[in-house]
Amino acid sequence: MSDSPRTAVSNPPTQPMASNFGERDLVRRSATEDLPPPERQLTPVAKLIDVSKCIGCKACQSACVEWNDTTPAIGENTGVYENPHDLTENMFTLMRFTEWVNPETDNLEWLIRKDGCMHCADPGCLKACPAPGAIVQYTNGIVDFIHENCIGCGYCIKGCPFNIPRISKADHRSYKCTLCSDRVAVGQGPACAKACPTQAIVFGTKEDMKQHAAGRIADLKSRGFANAGLYDPPGVGGTHVMYVLHHADKPQIYANLPENPRISPLVQSWKGVTKYVGLAAMGMMAVGSIVHGVFARPNRVSREDEENAEKLVEGKPVPPPGEHA
Amino acid sequence: MVERVQPGDAVHPGKPVTVNRYGAGARLNHWITATSLILLALSGLALFTPSLYFLTALFGGGQNTRAFHPWIGVVLFLSFFIFFFQLWKANLPEKVDIVWLSRIRDVIGGREERLPELGKYNAGQKFIFWAMTGLILLLIVSGVAIWEAYFAAYVSIPMRRVAVLAHSVAAVLIICVFILHVYAAFWTRGTLRAMTRGTVTGGWAWRHHRKWLRDLAGQRKTGPAE
Numbered sequence A: 001m002s003d004s005p006r007t008a009v010s011n012p013p014t015q016p017m018a019s020n021f022g023e024r025d026l027v028r029r030s031a032t033e034d035l036p037p038p039e040r041q042l043t044p045v046a047k048l049i050d051v052s053k054c055i056g057c058k059a060c061q062s063a064c065v066e067w068n069d070t071t072p073a074i075g076e077n078t079g080v081y082e083n084p085h086d087l088t089e090n091m092f093t094l095m096r097f098t099e100w101v102n103p104e105t106d107n108l109e110w111l112i113r114k115d116g117c118m119h120c121a122d123p124g125c126l127k128a129c130p131a132p133g134a135i136v137q138y139t140n141g142i143v144d145f146i147h148e149n150c151i152g153c154g155y156c157i158k159g160c161p162f163n164i165p166r167i168s169k170a171d172h173r174s175y176k177c178t179l180c181s182d183r184v185a186v187g188q189g190p191a192c193a194k195a196c197p198t199q200a201i202v203f204g205t206k207e208d209m210k211q212h213a214a215g216r217i218a219d220l221k222s223r224g225f226a227n228a229g230l231y232d233p234p235g236v237g238g239t240h241v242m243y244v245l246h247h248a249d250k251p252q253i254y255a256n257l258p259e260n261p262r263i264s265p266l267v268q269s270w271k272g273v274t275k276y277v278g279l280a281a282m283g284m285m286a287v288g289s290i291v292h293g294v295f296a297r298p299n300r301v302s303r304e305d306e307e308n309a310e311k312l313v314e315g316k317p318v319p320p321p322g323e324h325a
Numbered sequence B: 001m002v003e004r005v006q007p008g009d010a011v012h013p014g015k016p017v018t019v020n021r022y023g024a025g026a027r028l029n030h031w032i033t034a035t036s037l038i039l040l041a042l043s044g045l046a047l048f049t050p051s052l053y054f055l056t057a058l059f060g061g062g063q064n065t066r067a068f069h070p071w072i073g074v075v076l077f078l079s080f081f082i083f084f085f086q087l088w089k090a091n092l093p094e095k096v097d098i099v100w101l102s103r104i105r106d107v108i109g110g111r112e113e114r115l116p117e118l119g120k121y122n123a124g125q126k127f128i129f130w131a132m133t134g135l136i137l138l139l140i141v142s143g144v145a146i147w148e149a150y151f152a153a154y155v156s157i158p159m160r161r162v163a164v165l166a167h168s169v170a171a172v173l174i175i176c177v178f179i180l181h182v183y184a185a186f187w188t189r190g191t192l193r194a195m196t197r198g199t200v201t202g203g204w205a206w207r208h209h210r211k212w213l214r215d216l217a218g219q220r221k222t223g224p225a226e
Helices: A059-068 A124-128 A155-159 A191-195 A206-222 A265-271 A273-295 A303-314 B024-048 B050-059 B062-091 B095-102 B104-109 B123-145 B148-154 B157-187 B192-196 B202-208 B210-222
Strands: A026-029 A045-050 A094-101 A108-115 A135-138 A143-145 A201-205 A229-231 A241-245 B010-012 B018-020 B199-201
Touching: A045 A206, A059 A094, A059 A191, A124 A135, A124 A155, A124 A265, A155 B157, A191 A201, A201 A206, A206 A229, A206 A241, A265 A273, A265 B157, A273 B157, A303 B202, A303 B210, B010 B210, B018 B202, B024 B050, B024 B062, B024 B157, B024 B192, B050 B062, B062 B123, B062 B148, B095 B104, B095 B123, B123 B157, B157 B192, B192 B199, B199 B202, B202 B210
Parallel strands: A045 A241
Antiparallel strands: A026 A135, A045 A201, A094 A108, A135 A143, A229 A241, B010 B018, B018 B199
């Protein structure tokens, strides 16, 4: 068997299998500076979501709920198609619907984007996370939350350029799409890709997915979508969930998909310069105090000071007010 | 106008003379604030850098550290601001503060005889008072903004990014001010008892806050009910 599954459509083998990747395949681990280098490089995987083929059936959402055994609360109809109305700690993926009037053709276009973790090559969540090992990245590109290490601080939310992680109010731990790391580890593709009836969601190696996307983009261009393209944003080092967009020049029209996502400079400076300068400043302050304490004589009250105070209180003459005693 | 003598300040003759500097209420608030600040620094530093994450063990793990830290912050905020209203009038700036600051080398060198006579607080103490006030305000506002469990729904993510950066910078600064405060209290011998017993010796007041001592002694002579 190859190290990473090549497709999501194959059926699982009937015999039990050992997990194909794990802790020895980590390329990044949150709040861990001395992570040993991985012993091997797994073939990078990716999920490709072709929005032009999506029919909005939400089979992906159902498959996600079923595989991950989450139970989203029953929602209320507020007059929109999104259900639930946002990603939650129990809903790792969400079809976002946008009604968009194309100004060039005056056609109403119904844009449907399956939202969820993008599995960034440079993950902002992992950069922001203060808890060792709560967020990990494998050499195949999957970014995963290890819930037993999560402390529920919400730093991942500040780090994420896509507004994906959600903190559970019940257990105070952060949740998001795992790219079905547990399925990928046994040679299966993600549940959403497996369930998708139009194969708008496909899964395989990142190279294969880029090639597949190129074919889809050529097809879309031949059918009048001149700006069709692949969404694999370089600002976060590329992603392991990619979109084929028929209007790739305007990603924001797809429910505010960011045009050039990157880790916020505020987060970068918080986790970078602030940390190092801050530790240095506190250290210098402490060392400075110790050095002064060792080398300078303590500021002691003298016998004369006490006598002057006694005289003052008793009304006897003392040195008058002035600059010097 | 700076409050030169505060309610409860009084001088008692004896050998040595003792001077009441802080009442029981002020001391209680000071130590609640101090304990909270130390706990906040430890739990905050644990989440500030991975090399100090082990400090979470003091609070019973990462989840507890995350849960307790903001509540301790609320305690500090409340106790500090009661304390603030007890002290602020005596910490207003005066002209003599500029003279004192211009001779900061003599201050650090302990050459007190070259410094002007001072009221209840010197410019260094006033700096610590106002720095703590400003930083605590910044910390409580930014801290509430990033209090995930209760306030996440009310603050946008871009605002939370600003808040977490401001919170970290303010925390670093307040820890520096804290170190300065603690060191100054140790180095200036005879100071700690002002916050434990509430009194200082007359000699201490003569040496460091002579104008304040003269005011108190003068009050004693003219005061009707002593």
